[in-house]
Amino acid sequence: MKQESINQTVYDRLYQDAHNKKLKKQLQLSENKSSSQIMKSQESEVNYGLILYQKGIQKKEEKLQKAESARKDLQKSQLVECTHKPQINSLSSKIAQRSPKPVGEHLNELAKIIQEKRENAQNYKLELEQQSCSFHPQINRVSSSIVDEKKKQSQIAIPHYESLYQDMDVKQQKLNELDRNYFTQKHTFHPKIDQISEQLVQGLSFEERRQKFRHKSKERNSSADESNMFRPRTGRPPEQRPENLFDNLYKDAQLLAQKRAAVLSCSKERMMNQSKVRASQKSEFLTQQAIINSLANIFDLIDTDDDGEIDAIRINLGNLNQTVIQILQPLFSEMEEGRHVLSKSEFIESAMRLVYTLSNKEKHDLLKKPNSKKSDVPTYTFQVQHFHQFLAINQLKTFKTFWIEKQMKVYSNLFVQDY
Structure with missing residues (x-):
């Protein structure tokens, strides 16, 4: 294993040397060309800035190549001592080569890829199904546009009966508009119809007409009463009345009792603290x-x-x-x-x-x-x-x-x- 790793390092080093020589030859040729071009263009305008910029880029590329080759040599020299060489699958290598992006962008790209794969699979399935069919009709542009429009409408969550009702409503409005336009254009005479004839045309029954008459008379009388009688303006009632007035009053009484008890206890503690003697x-x-x-x-x-x-x-x-x-x-x-x-x-x-x-x-x-x-009077004790x-x-x-x-x-x- 060690002999094989040493042979690999030698071959890699030889390959790198040959690659470097090739690059040097290309640089010499480019320099010769640039020098010849410079000699030719001496008579005309000479752009020394561009020449220096190209040389700087070439030197930068050489430095990067040398650094990359040195890094690879160091890795290979370190890997010589390692006996365990695991094989990395293609998925892991792709994940390692992936550029560092935010998680959100990566997930969005992954979702797009999955969606594309699903669409490709569906298209492939349709193609397989179509291959088994012998009849292949051709669809014109109008039909394809209609299908696309229906797909767009189907994407919006509208029930089928609702779409049918909307189509019928649109058609009815168009017909009504055409009728009105035709009537106004052809018939210039427009007679006025009295109220009774209009009611008869509307087809109201006797009971309905009597209720309508009573309602109008009540409105007329109420308006007359309001104009003749005095009605003072009062305050508006509360927008939201409490659910139970007695419960609220009971809670308020309990809160007041608790506050009074707290005040009494505070006053008693204050008096006790004042009565305590604090010896200095x-x-x-x-x-x-x-x-x-x-x-x-x-x-x-x-x-x-x-x-x-x-x-x-x-x-x-x-x-x-x-x-x-x-x-x-x-x-x-x-x-x-x-x-x-x-x-x-x-x-x-x-x-x-x-x-x-x-x-x-x-x-x-x-x-x-x-x-x-001691006492003044002597006593026997x-x-x-x-x-x-x-x-x-x-x-x-x-x-x-x-x-x-x-x-x-x-x-x-x-x-x-x-x-």
Whole structure:
């Protein structure tokens, strides 16, 4: 395969060389001729522009031929390495050689080609059918023009009875026109006929004539009444009256109700937004400072020995309200479980973390001023570990709830077994 491809390239190259030599000879002959013609035409006018133009065209053709030969050599050198050489059918080659045109033009041309093929096939079929016939009549030009006219008319979508009616109408109009022309040309006297004779000629019956008379009398009376009586001009009625007036009124009422409800809801939301208190940074700072002061006062009340530190053992909850104890219960229980000792700053910091999770009511209860630590009148107070007592009560409550739940489970199991 490679040897054959190499031989083909050699033969093609030799063919190209021979072709180029032939072109060069033709160019030399043309140059010689042009030079001889130039020498002859020196005596007359010399057109150097035309000569230069021809030389430029020749050089351009030579360049194009060289470029085409180089392209073919490159393709052949590349195809030497290729073993697979598919065969291209004629249709694909035609599609490849087709000039790049818009899709619309290509489809139009394709439709024309198909139409021509169909017509050729029909003509061929007619010729075959005519060959089998022995009688071949000759048609004159008038008959062929009539056939062509009928073909054109058949192309227009007109029913057969409609075309017949049109032909008859045209003929009748022509006859009527001929009659009128003949009557006017031959008969110059045209007498006037009265109304009664005209009615008799028309052939109206007695009943028809009586109805016509009544109709005319009514028209006469109505015109007289309209002229004598006053009729005011009123506005015109609507061109398109709604289908159902009650449905439209019901829809309008619903739309009004929806609009009113929307206005009321908007006004309520506006009032609610106006009533909401939007705390600024300064107000938040003041509230935070008040909470810190309140926690500091609580620490002073809890610290009985005034050493600046508290723990679960050395703590006095007797001066605190029950609500404050309930709010700070998680902090106290954590102190007792971990046996922590907190200073004033640590107590405030840990209590502030707890305050962030409280509700507004609990914060308000916490901000209330606690009872003062020192009093002018010395009194004896029996100190009771309220915190331990409070924890014991809570533990008792949890135990009761656990016992009740356990008893309920037992009773439910017994009930299920009995059932």
